[in-house]
Amino acid sequence: SQQGEEDPQALSIQEGENATMNCSYKTSINNLQWYRQNSGRGLVHLILIRSNEREKHSGRLRVTLDTSKKSSSLLITASRAADTASYFCATDAAGAQKLVFGQGTRLTINP
């Protein structure tokens, strides 16, 4: 079964707007990672945030982590048509190597 949930399940915005996706999880974690998946393809690693970090940036991506609420958010600024994809958060618990994924947010950027 999935560890957590992404919210919203689907998001459609205009090119140039910002996109925010949220992820909630259930158990204590070591790290939280965000991945992108284009239709029918493998997952592309975007960013990893450790449990003792609160915010991380990479290019147009900003990730926040609130361990007290067991939640994370991914912000994509100045969205582009090429950002159209599904986005997944994945967590790993202390002492565990496997990643537990949410169900993903399907993001559509309209030109």
Place this chain on the structure above:
Amino acid sequence: DTGVSQNPRHKITKRGQNVTFRCDPISEHNRLYWYRQTLGQGPEFLTYFQNEAQLEKSRLLSDRFSAERPKGSFSTLEIQRTEQGDSAMYLCASSSWTSKNEQFFGPGTRLTVL
């Protein structure tokens, strides 16, 4: 290309047949993972190797499934007596023990069981 590679990319088989998939991880990575993803869902963990040792298996990995990593490099995942419910994308990932568990995924093998 030094990323994770998987072969074949697509496999169509008839129910009851056996299939085998191969994964070649990033060369310096000693950890290798298999996940399964069905349509509209996130990937689900199947099994994990550190070098050649299989250290964890999910309950999803029934006795029809077997995975090996004989020399600690490439890995194979075999499904015996395939069922229609095995139709899914099978994803392989690798990581280095120094990398905070950043896992890098291959393109996947899409299995269709008719």
